[in-house]
Amino acid sequence: MPASPPASPAQPLSAPQKALRKLGLVRDIDLALHLPLRYEDETRIVKLRDARDGDAVQIEGEVTHQEITFRPRRQLLVSVHDGSDTVVLRFFNFYPSQQKQMAVGTRIRARGELRGGFAGLTMMHPAVRAAGGALPQALTPVYSTVAQLPQPYLRKAVLAGLAQADLSETVPPEVLTEMGRQRLWGLREALTFLHQPTPGVALTQLQDHSHPAWQRLKAEELLAQQLSQLEARRAREHLRAPVLRAARGGLVEQLLAALPFQLTGAQRRVSEEIARDLGREQPMHRLLQGDVGSGKTVVAALAACAAIDAGWQCALMAPTEILAEQHFAKLVEWLEPMLAPRGQRVAWLTGSQKKKVRGEMLAAVESGAAALVIGTHAVIQAQVRFQKLGLAIIDEQHRFGVEQRLALRQKLSESEREPHLLMMSATPIPRTLAMSYYADLDISTLDELPPGRTPVVTKLVAAHRRDEVIERIRAQTAQGRQVYWVCPLIEESEALDLRNATETHAELSAALSPHAPPLRGSLPPEGAAPVLGRPGDGDKPGVMIGLLHSRMPPAEKKAVMALFTAGDMPVLVSTTVIEVGVDVPNASLMVIEHAERFGLSQLHQLRGRVGRGAAASACVLLYEAPEGGRLGETARARLKAMVETNDGFEIARRDLDIRGPGEFLGARQSGAALLRFADLAEDSALLQWARGAAARMLVEYPALAAQHLARWLGSKSEYMKA
Numbered sequence: 001m002p003a004s005p006p007a008s009p010a011q012p013l014s015a016p017q018k019a020l021r022k023l024g025l026v027r028d029i030d031l032a033l034h035l036p037l038r039y040e041d042e043t044r045i046v047k048l049r050d051a052r053d054g055d056a057v058q059i060e061g062e063v064t065h066q067e068i069t070f071r072p073r074r075q076l077l078v079s080v081h082d083g084s085d086t087v088v089l090r091f092f093n094f095y096p097s098q099q100k101q102m103a104v105g106t107r108i109r110a111r112g113e114l115r116g117g118f119a120g121l122t123m124m125h126p127a128v129r130a131a132g133g134a135l136p137q138a139l140t141p142v143y144s145t146v147a148q149l150p151q152p153y154l155r156k157a158v159l160a161g162l163a164q165a166d167l168s169e170t171v172p173p174e175v176l177t178e179m180g181r182q183r184l185w186g187l188r189e190a191l192t193f194l195h196q197p198t199p200g201v202a203l204t205q206l207q208d209h210s211h212p213a214w215q216r217l218k219a220e221e222l223l224a225q226q227l228s229q230l231e232a233r234r235a236r237e238h239l240r241a242p243v244l245r246a247a248r249g250g251l252v253e254q255l256l257a258a259l260p261f262q263l264t265g266a267q268r269r270v271s272e273e274i275a276r277d278l279g280r281e282q283p284m285h286r287l288l289q290g291d292v293g294s295g296k297t298v299v300a301a302l303a304a305c306a307a308i309d310a311g312w313q314c315a316l317m318a319p320t321e322i323l324a325e326q327h328f329a330k331l332v333e334w335l336e337p338m339l340a341p342r343g344q345r346v347a348w349l350t351g352s353q354k355k356k357v358r359g360e361m362l363a364a365v366e367s368g369a370a371a372l373v374i375g376t377h378a379v380i381q382a383q384v385r386f387q388k389l390g391l392a393i394i395d396e397q398h399r400f401g402v403e404q405r406l407a408l409r410q411k412l413s414e415s416e417r418e419p420h421l422l423m424m425s426a427t428p429i430p431r432t433l434a435m436s437y438y439a440d441l442d443i444s445t446l447d448e449l450p451p452g453r454t455p456v457v458t459k460l461v462a463a464h465r466r467d468e469v470i471e472r473i474r475a476q477t478a479q480g481r482q483v484y485w486v487c488p489l490i491e492e493s494e495a496l497d498l499r500n501a502t503e504t505h506a507e508l509s510a511a512l513s514p515h516a517p518p519l520r521g522s523l524p525p526e527g528a529a530p531v532l533g534r535p536g537d538g539d540k541p542g543v544m545i546g547l548l549h550s551r552m553p554p555a556e557k558k559a560v561m562a563l564f565t566a567g568d569m570p571v572l573v574s575t576t577v578i579e580v581g582v583d584v585p586n587a588s589l590m591v592i593e594h595a596e597r598f599g600l601s602q603l604h605q606l607r608g609r610v611g612r613g614a615a616a617s618a619c620v621l622l623y624e625a626p627e628g629g630r631l632g633e634t635a636r637a638r639l640k641a642m643v644e645t646n647d648g649f650e651i652a653r654r655d656l657d658i659r660g661p662g663e664f665l666g667a668r669q670s671g672a673a674l675l676r677f678a679d680l681a682e683d684s685a686l687l688q689w690a691r692g693a694a695a696r697m698l699v700e701y702p703a704l705a706a707q708h709l710a711r712w713l714g715s716k717s718e719y720m721k722a
């Protein structure tokens, strides 16, 4: 065996080398796959006469004039004549060396965007070099980079990487041909072309990624993503989970008999899907998605019953205390009558609970007496030891991070087994996203609302008509209906958020008292209002108006929610803490103030708080354009979507259009960064191919599949498994 080369003494990395590392450009192949963001065309010299306004062009000519002016601000103006016309180059930042480089009489080459105007042709801050010299043969690539890494250095590094990297094909020809393209580009050919496009290629085809060389790279990238997701799924198939089958005459059947309603067809279908998973030895990894109000809780309860029937425990974790509380109330109502005779109970875990209570709960969890454990993040804390955790349910899963999900899965202390995992979400995942980023998940969808709901009517109301809205609240409460008023999100400041809610609370309290004078304009705030304006309180008799915000102590929140839920409090003013899960069927009006500041899915979730009973319900979106201006385009698109549709899936699609996939993926974002070239909206055909190709390659060409993954993901592959 040849002696290995002596280890080179560890040399400190230069700044550009460090920057390469930071960009993840470590291996030759990483560099080869670092594709240009865009291109510049230095291959041609254009006559000014032939160029049009807005063209990015390169011209060559003689400097005929140079001056520095001070109006409107200090700038260098250089006139260049190219034989056909004259252009003025403008520089706001410049050095003496540039003045010298562009001295009158020299011939220069300038490249930039041409502007034609009243005062003649101009170019702002063009790139300038001396005239003459051969023109480059290819378009010049421009790479995404960072300050410490200059383009020329990066270009050289990329070309070196491209020359040295192993670019052998990992996709077998018969898999490639399934893509059904006319002419398929090889990997080496495509990469070489994209880094150094041959002259004459249409710049637009390169820029918009429609060129066949780009198609090949996008297909490769999507294939890597699909392979990694399939791998994660396979890895899970080797894990073991307890088999959870409902007992005949057991809790599942008892709960179904005791429910005050019939399951919808969709609830029955997804419950069967879940029951099938629970009955298998592999851990379930299922996402239950269903629009707000579609009835996910009862599906979760049925799954919990199956686990308990089989002699195991179930944990249900929710992102907020209010939501956990609601689940607790509902599930205690449904399950305790059946659990109590068996000596079992439902336990409650939250960060705010008293030490003694918490101690009791922890003991019940550990002994197994708590068949069902409901709570917030408190459920995954280290002190919580389950006797036998068989099923973990996570509500509003996108609000939890990967680590929290993993922590819950690790609560089954036997090393070889994992609990089944059911995740729930009211934000349906658009199909393309489900197919790509969530390909390692099984998805069940509740696509039907329980009967008897009247669709919520959504209205846009300009903020200056606020008084009319308040009158409407008065009318609703007079009929015994309840109202939510959600205050705007002020991102910069929680304190402002709070002030706003407090002021609105005071305003509504004053306006809705029976002796209040008719409204003229909005009333001035009266300082800090009491949290509860109790009926008969001092000189302010009338409707009780509650205030709920995120900084209130949990006990107070709980008290307010209890009054609202019981119907004693007709109006609830709140910051966005009520966003998820609150279920008060008697509420029939939702007012959202400064609706233009909310995200689309958030608006939809908020709207889902009403329309839960039989009464006709409405959602009023109060909006206000910024001073002197009009609403931004995305804000308008969001509000328009809200008025036009109640369908959560349609909302999700539009949200994806407006925001792009990043936001949807939440905790998965690390994996999302993986798709650098493919665009899910445009490349669904390639995605379809990649799905099939990944499945086939794992079976028929496992070695090539592994090689492909290593090439594309390198050290990133771990992200995808959580």
Ligand code: ADP
Residues within 6 Å of the ligand: 261, 262, 263, 264, 267, 290, 291, 292, 293, 294, 295, 296, 297, 298, 426, 450, 451, 581, 583, 585, 612
């Ligand atoms: P979400 O999917 O938003 O969590 P919930 O589980 O809170 O929805 O259910 C919304 C409301 O609909 C609850 O009051 C629940 O009891 C009720 N509900 C659920 N399923 C049905 C059904 N099949 N028929 C009638 N009402 C139902």
Ligand code: MG
Residues within 6 Å of the ligand: 296, 297, 395, 581
């Ligand atoms: Mg819910």
